[in-house]
Structure formats: structure tokens, C-alpha cells
Amino acid sequence: MAFFKWIWENVLKPAGSFAAKYLVKPGVALLVIAIAILLAMLGWKELKIGGILGKLLGRKDPDQGMTVETANSIPPGRIDDKGNLIPLGSSDSKGDTQVQVVKVEGGGLFSDPNVVKVTPPGADKPITVPLPSGVKADDVSHVILISPTVSAVVVKDNTGVSKQTVDDLLKKYAAK
Numbered sequence: 001m002a003f004f005k006w007i008w009e010n011v012l013k014p015a016g017s018f019a020a021k022y023l024v025k026p027g028v029a030l031l032v033i034a035i036a037i038l039l040a041m042l043g044w045k046e047l048k049i050g051g052i053l054g055k056l057l058g059r060k061d062p063d064q065g066m067t068v069e070t071a072n073s074i075p076p077g078r079i080d081d082k083g084n085l086i087p088l089g090s091s092d093s094k095g096d097t098q099v100q101v102v103k104v105e106g107g108g109l110f111s112d113p114n115v116v117k118v119t120p121p122g123a124d125k126p127i128t129v130p131l132p133s134g135v136k137a138d139d140v141s142h143v144i145l146i147s148p149t150v151s152a153v154v155v156k157d158n159t160g161v162s163k164q165t166v167d168d169l170l171k172k173y174a175a176k
Helices: 002-041 050-056 064-071 163-174
Strands: 115-118 127-130 140-147 150-155
Touching: 002 050, 115 140, 127 140
Parallel strands: none
Antiparallel strands: 115 127, 140 150
16 A cells, blocks of 8 residues: 555656646647637637636736735835824825825626726725726726716726827816
8 A cells, every 4th residue: 555655646646747737737728829819810809818828827816915005005204394104195295195095996797897996095885986988997007086076097008098089088078
């Protein structure tokens, strides 16, 4: 019995992990790529397979909370006249205010692409921010809440929304 345990631990188990890591996962990744190409040829242009491929090829998920925690930390040089740290939401001597950062909640498969949800600091439930015409939830980089009813939506740099479309939207809403 010890012989079979030794064979399992020293031969079969490492061979299985080697096969899974270097043969099976890349094979599945190639299959996913082939299916994605086929779907793109059939007209499904908005297909996103980067997350699936990253998981198959061993890429670790980034720590999503770290960027929000970093943005909400107060820099050591942000002090008032008395030498105390200036808290979030308070302006310094120049008038600059460090606001509290919260994540834009990602939508799911069945979520409305014309709105994003954000939970403001101190609120229990998220608020829904309607997006301008032509802007989808995937295009949103961040939302600036000015008041409960006024918000500004900033799109990502690599979005499909053209500069002209953004300019047209700004002219349309600025005229009101």
C-alpha cells in the first residue's frame, strides 16, 4: 500500500497538475478564443473574454478594494495650520477638498446598461444615476456626485463614445 501512495504522491499527482497547467488550460483557452472568433464573425461584436482567459491562464484577480482604500487615505502632508491631518470632506488652505471615494457598482448580465449605481458615503442603499444618450454603463470611468440630484459622468479613455458625441451631448445639456 505504501508503494501506491508513493506512486500517487510523487508521480501521478505532479503529472496531473502539470497536464492541467500546461495542456488542458491552454487547450480550453484556445477553444474559448475559437468560439469568440466564430461569434464575432456571426455579428456578436461586444464579446469580452479577457476575464475568462485570465482565469484559465493563471492571472490573479487584482485586489479591488486596495485602490479605494488608497484613494481614501489622507496623505501625511495634508495638514492644517495647527499640524493636524485634514479629514476627508474638509478643504485645506488652498480650497482643495479630498472627497471620499466609493466604487461604481458593476452591472450584471440583466442590469440596465443606461444607468449606473453608486452608494454615496453614509448611505445605506445605492442611488441610480441615469446616463446621457449614447453612454453605456461599461463606458463609465467614475461618477461625481455634486448633490443628490446632480451628477457628472466621466467616460473611460478607451471607450467607443466619440469625442464629437461627447461634445454634442455637452452642447445639448449646457443649453438647458
